[in-house]
Amino acid sequence: MGPAANARRAARMAKMIYPLALAAYRRWDRLSPQEKERYRQQARQYAHQSAHYARLAASELAKRAPGGRDGRR
Numbered sequence: 001m002g003p004a005a006n007a008r009r010a011a012r013m014a015k016m017i018y019p020l021a022l023a024a025y026r027r028w029d030r031l032s033p034q035e036k037e038r039y040r041q042q043a044r045q046y047a048h049q050s051a052h053y054a055r056l057a058a059s060e061l062a063k064r065a066p067g068g069r070d071g072r073r
Contacts, residue, residue, distance in 0.1 A: 028036070 031039070
């Protein structure tokens with residue numbers, strides 16, 4: 001696929017995503033400052049939690065890999 005096909009695909013996706021993004025922005029704009037802060041705290045919590053689980057998964061994989069973390073034997 002060439003650049004023209006990529007541009008057409010990007011334009012098509014933008015047309016699909018635009019109404020959803022606009023609705024999400026309008027909904028966010030209507031929230032009270034307390035609700036916005038609650039969502040921000042929730043997002044921070046999810047980010048910390050997923051980073052924690054990613055580190056756990058990486059350490060488990062490193063334990064199972066032959067030779068440890070760097071893959072050496």
